[in-house]
Amino acid sequence: MSHLPYLAAGWILLAGIFGMVTSRNLVHVVVCLSVTQSATYVLLLAIGYRKGGTAPVFSDIKPTGKVVDPVVQAMTLTDIVVNATATALLLALAVQVAKRRGTIDPDELRPLE
Amino acid sequence: MMTAALVLLVAAVGPALLTTLWGDPADRLTGLILAGPTATMVLLLLSAAYHRPAYLDVALVLGLLSFAGSLVYARFIGRTL
Amino acid sequence: MSRRTRFAVFAVGAAGLVILFVLAAFRLPDFGGRFHPYGERAVTSAIAEKTKNVVSSVNFDQRAFDTVGEELILFASALGAVILLRMVRREREEEAGEHGYGPADVFDALRLTGYLLLPVTLLVGVYIVAHGHLSPGGGFQGGVVLGTALHLLYLTGDYPALARLRPVPVFESAEALGAGAFVVLGLAGAGLLIPMNSVVGLEVGCAFVLVLAKFFEQALLVRTDDAGTEDS
Amino acid sequence: MSEAVLVVALALVVVMATAVVLTRDPARQAIVLSAYGVTLGVLFLVLQAPDVALSQIAVGTVVVPLVVILAIHAIRKQHGERR
Amino acid sequence: MVQAAIAAPVLIAIMLAAGGRRLPRPVVDAVATGTILAVTVLLGIVLATALRHPVVTWLGGWPPRGGVSVGIPLVADPMSAGLALLVAVLTLAALVFSWRYLVEVQAIYHALMLLFTAAMCAFVLTGDLFDAFVFFELMSVIAYVLTGYKAEEPRTVHGALNFGVINSLGAYVTLMGIGLLYARTGQLNFAAMGARLPGQDHRLVTVAFALVCTGFLVKAATAPFHFWLADAHAVAPTPVCVLFSGVMVELGVYAIARTYWATFAGAVPGARPALAFLGVVTALLGGVMCVLQRHVKRLLAYSTVSHVGVILLGVAALDHDSLAGAAYYLLGHAGVKSALFIAAGTLLNRFETLDERELHGRGLRLRASGAVFLVGGLGLAGVPPSGLWAGKAVMDEAAQRAGWWWAAPVGVVASALTAGAVLRVWLRVFRGVGPSGGGTAEHEDSETGPRMSRLPWTMLTPGVILAGGAVLLGLIPGLLHGVSHAAGLFVDHDGYVSAVLSGGAWHAASAPLHPWTAAGLVGGAAGVVLAAVVAVLGLHQPVPRILRPVIDRLRAAHSGHVGEYAAWLTAGVALFGLLLFTA
Secondary structure: OOOHHHHHHHHHHHHHHHHHHHOOOHHHHHHHHHHHHHHHHHHHHHHHOOOOOEOOEOOOOOOOOOEOOHHHHHHHHHHHHHHHHHHHHHHHHHHHHHHHHOOOOOOOOOOOO | OHHHHHHHHHHHHHHHHHHOOOOOHHHHHHHHHHHHHHHHHHHHHHHHHOOOHHHHHHHHHHHHHHHHHHHHHHHHOOOOO | OOHHHHHHHHHHHHHHHHHHHHHHHOOOOOOOOOOOHHHHHHHHHHHHOOOOEHHHHHHHHHOHHHHHHHHHHHHHHHHHHHHHOOOOOOEEEOOOOOOOOOOOOOOHHHHHHHHHHHHHHHHHHHHHHHOOOOOOOOHHHHHHHHHHHHHHHHHOOOHHHHHHHOOHHHHHHHHHHHHHHHHHHHHHOOOOHHHHHHHHHHHHHHHHHHHHHHHHHHHOEEEOOOOOOOOO | OHHHHHHHHHHHHHHHHHHHHHOOOHHHHHHHHHHHHHHHHHHHHHOOOHHHHHHHHHHHHHHHHHHHHHHHHHHHHHHHHHO | OHHHHHHHHHHHHHHHHHHHHHOOHHHHHHHHHHHHHHHHHHHHHHHHHHHHOOEEEEHHHOOOEOOEOOOOEEEEOHHHHHHHHHHHHHHHHHHHHHHHOOOOOHHHHHHHHHHHHHHHHHHHHEOEHHHHHHHHHHHHHHHHHHHOOOOOOHHHHHHHHHHHHHHHHHHHHHHHHHHHHHHHHOOOEHHHHHHHOOOOOHHHHHHHHHHHHHHHHHHOOOOOOOHHHHHHHHHOOHHHHHHHHHHHHHHHHHHHHHHHHHHHOOOOOOHHHHHHHHHHHHHHHHHHHHHHOOEHHHHHHHHHHHHHHHHHHHHHOOOHHHHHHHHHHHHHHHHHHHHHHHHHHHHHHHHOOOEOOOOOOOOOOOHHHHHHHHHHHHHHHOOOOOHHHHHHHHHHHHHHHOOOOOHHHHHHHHHHHHHHHHHHHHHHHHOOOOOOOOOOOOOOOOOOOOOOOOOOHHHHHHHHHHHHHHHOHHHOHHHHHHHHHHHHHHOOHHHHHHHHHHOOOOOOOOOOOOOOOHHHHHHHHHHHHHHHHHHHHHHHOOOOHHHHHHHHHHHHHOOOOHHHHHHHHHHHHHHHHHHHHHO
16 A cells, blocks of 8 residues: 555556557547646645645644645646646647648658658 | 445446446446436545535535536537547 | 557557656655655645635745746637637638537426526636635636536537627636736735635636637538648 | 545546546547546545545536547548548 | 746736737737847846846745745746846847738737747746746647647648647656655755755656656657657747747756756766767767758758757766856857748748758848858858857867767767758758759748748848857857856756755856867867768768668658657656666
């Protein structure tokens, strides 16, 4: 258990890259990229976790006792925004590739030279 | 509470999620539609188990939006899906 | 490069990456450990500032500059959607026709549910924005919920109603206003959590509505001539 | 017991992430992606990060799926017109 | 002061995005250019201050207490302030060039350029690793959009997509590395992390370094992370290319250097050979690919790859003199490459193609652009007293002292290949030498709408000034001294840490630099002669027959296939990690 979540994050990262490498469809590539990014959420939050700790939000509890790390949570929040926007932008580009090139299979896209 | 959450997670959310993994889009969508409310229940139970009423907000939003999320697919089923 | 070679290159790289990552992962502090110096300082600082939600305090006060960057990413990508998905020559938006997304083919009960949910979702969005400094949530989360709420109209089958409710230029200006106000507040750095949450909510909501509007435009596009092979 | 919940949530996330990648048809993949988003939300709450869970749920249930589906729709239409 | 230099372009950009479409075009141009001019002045003042005493600004009023802080610092030392100033100057040139540039959604282009400047400045000035990641992403997102600006062209959107996917992937690997570092040190600040690294497990530190560097290596287009660069640079609008090649790519090397000296100094023994290896491979591969191109912008893009490899090699020596040389080289390269892209832009505007063969002899009457190409080619070859020559001479001397006898020849080969290709273009296009014909007749948009009767001065002057300045750079003695001082501060890990965390003194022991050595002059001459040979040979026989199979392999590898690029990226991370451990 002591390192399992870190390894899980590594697995998700690799799985995402695997999907991108073997993909036949640019939309699939972009979605796999967002899976890759979700590995960073898992890693960051796992790093910030503290056994028996609770969320550092003191609306309904007294600010004593153990809390988990708020900094990684702030980082992950930023990360999620980046993910959503990057996904949207890359999908926009994929739509344009489909329109201009007539295919979104990376294997069929002509070299760029 | 925690036990209930665990049981629900294993017995309801898990199978619902697995349903999304096979079959044609309509079958998968059934799984997604089931996963939303069951996951909401899990969140409610967890909120109680952790003694944190503040976590209820998350369950509230998941409950509301998972319905809308299912609609996204329902809207396109038979067209793009 | 053939598919097999590509996979071989990836496999070699992945093997190396696995070794590297596993080496590192077992040298990390145990999961759930007590070593969080920065986190503890952040909590202390937030309590000193009397902010109940420490995550909000980190986001909007202590590390506000990160969030400035984050909001600018959102702002830039909304601009990007406008640029990349603009209608070019030979394209126009489809009138309600066979592909039309008019108020059709959705059960009445469903549509009614959608209409009923709209105000509820809006309310929840406002609540999450407004309570960001106290309870979980804040400008970003609430903003997304607000943006989503509008699209319930589309989801329940009424694209024209959504289009009416979504005058794109107004949203563009509102988004810019939100982003500008946030940059000013963020660099002033006075820890004004409530106004900051509100302007972020405004910006995020508008940005997502804008991005989605552009995607709708593309999904409903038709070409007026059949010059579909520009690249040949 | 709370440890067990954590392990189960983590396992669901790993399985679903792998499934998203292995689902090759983008339209079906979008549904799996939505489901994956829900599991992430649960995991984040279990990791005591309600703010992040809220964020993930807000973005992952409607906005991202809608963008993906609209993109697929736009692309499909393109192909339909070509044929 | 520092915040103002970042905030001003952002706020003006937001206003332009909100209301710019109602303004007439000249007003938008004037506002954007004026803003950048103001930013340039501000950054000039920052640099002048930093040269006397580096400025550390804690944003939001969270100064460190007892050596730790919860806030984010901006650190303006001469190196970072100087780079920020370079960003502003190049943006100024790009904006002046785009006065007559066709822009479809007009004010948004200007808004994006301003935001891009702000993002790059924030990225170089920040003293916090996660903050650097955020602004790296901001910079990248804007860069994808600018690359894909002409969304109606097939190659444009494809190049932008490859760029976006690979850069994002690199950035996420970097974020994994940031996570590892945070877990071990409990800090995000370069200085605070650096203060806590000694005594940590070296395996963890090495892996973290490899992962953190990945995103920056992708940005720096180091082989095998470089594939996206040519795809993106060949299709991006000309003024955007100026910023991409002139400075954005180099910021990747800067970030590696910054993270190394501020945080990892001494903790990663393998960094020297590993970075040097990547630098050499990149310099040579980029040079070879450069010679093989016939699309002018693509050719210039590969030459950027090659030269960034040389800069990385200079940084890899990890000593003060070599870093100063690399910084000087960067400065010279920025001027020359920006000028060349601007000149290529004028070609595109006149003839609506960038195919070298098709342009054969058509540039005879474009005197200014021809001069820029000639001067640029000579500059890349390292003709004294250009900035590239001076930087190279200083780097070579440092490498010699370190026992890296092979560094100087690698640099000469890289500059001969890249400069040879540019001079070949000059000969063929502007002098009409060599056989003609064989064009692919691929038509491109002219970027300016209706063809102009003659090129406006705004399109020529920036290029002429930049090229001229870069070629004379080695003659400015004060500049050499300043760069040496900046490098001295930059490599002073302890000084950085104490200046950031406790406001301590930060003084550099800067040795004067002497590029005017016999070895330096010989190196410059060798570069020019070899470049001339490459150019003349290239005119008639593109590729020697023996090399054909190898060359075909190389070309095939640069396929525009995003999955392949991702596979190479994975292999690259593994390779870099392996080098760090074994070397």
